[in-house]
Amino acid sequence: MTITQTFTYEAKGTVLIVHLPKELDHHNCRNLKYETDLLLAENFVNKVIFDFSQTVFMDSSGIGVLLNRYKQMAASGGKVAIYGAGPQVNRILSMGGILKLVQLFDTKDDALAS
Template sequence: MKHAIYEVVDDRLVVHLPGEVDDHSSGRIQEETEKYLQGGGIRYMIFDFTNTSFMDSSGIGVLLGRYKRMKQLGGNVAVFGEDNRIKRILNISGIYQIMESLTK
């Protein structure tokens, strides 16, 4: 999967991330999620890492930016489907301090 896929379920926006979340894909993810937020009604954003094997600092930037934006709107952000490599990146970057992991 080269591009993120966006799915709205009730008041949740699920962002199925591509295989690589890097400088090339991050700007697009930021823009697309903003379009959904401007439509109103989104209270939760869930980033699905199931198909993601690589993420760099620009991906962390997207997560932080979307977290701040959702807080402005009174909503929240969570992550899901992260493998051990992505878990390590999220842990080191402090993302788990502000976002819940829905992965069991």
């Protein structure tokens, strides 16, 4: 049985919320990069929020995508935020230096309000 890892997207005004799957690895990060590139090119977005509430595994590819989005948003004066990261993912985000750049929130509402 194959589990498909899909991303869902939610737009709230100029905010793009990316709901991440259970596993964020090199296989699905290519799709994430491609899909978010399209969404950011076609819409005015000044904040990207990544929802890690369902994610239990992430490798360095996930760090790469987050760094790319951070650089892209910083260059246009935008922001990136994260919410819902569990202990495993939190450790990876911390080791990858992401938490020095991107604000971490407990809930979607907190991330939206920032």
